[in-house]
Amino acid sequence: MLEDINFLLIREIISSVLIIIGVMFMLISTIGLLRFPDFYIRMSAITKGATLGLGLILSGMGIYFNEPDMFLKVVLIIGFTFLTSPVAAHVIGRTAVRNKIPFWDRTNLDEFKEYLHKEHTAHRDHERDNKQV
């Protein structure tokens, strides 16, 4: 019974499906990078879509090879990418806000302005405390 199953064919089918889904995610996120109107929306598009697509492609490759050290390397790359991609996006986004990269004109900025005002007053309180000391 178990000898009749062609395991290589099953692995190839699963790997093909995962790779196709991952490549579609990457293609969609790249089109988003090319066509979205604003730096922040573009960054949001690629930091989610490209990371998910890369994870799907790499897991499809790990399933095709079916060896323990290959799985270890694939899990290492996926874990590192999922850990570092949001950190890099956060640092670049904070740099862009500090450098006054313009927002899209239809972005709703009310909460962000409140946050900036609060941050500014907290900063001034901090300076005043330093002067008193």
Added chain:
Amino acid sequence: MSFFSFTLIFAMAALSLCLIMTGIRFAIGPSLPDRITAFDLFVANVIGIVAIYTELTGNEDFIDVAIILSLFGFLGSISFAYYLMKSTR
């Protein structure tokens, strides 16, 4: 040609198209953070191409290139953002 190699070649062609579109954004990007983000996606695309090339040739040594590339892409984008924040203050 089996469906599996057709899938791999199609995936590699689609990722090459992604590289071309990222290069267009890198060329026309209006600001410097746009170019850093495009570089980030560029590195992710190259990691995907290396993974599919590993599967196409069956040689398992190429996957080490992907590990090193994921590390260096993160370092490059972080250091460039840090330099940008320091230089404009």
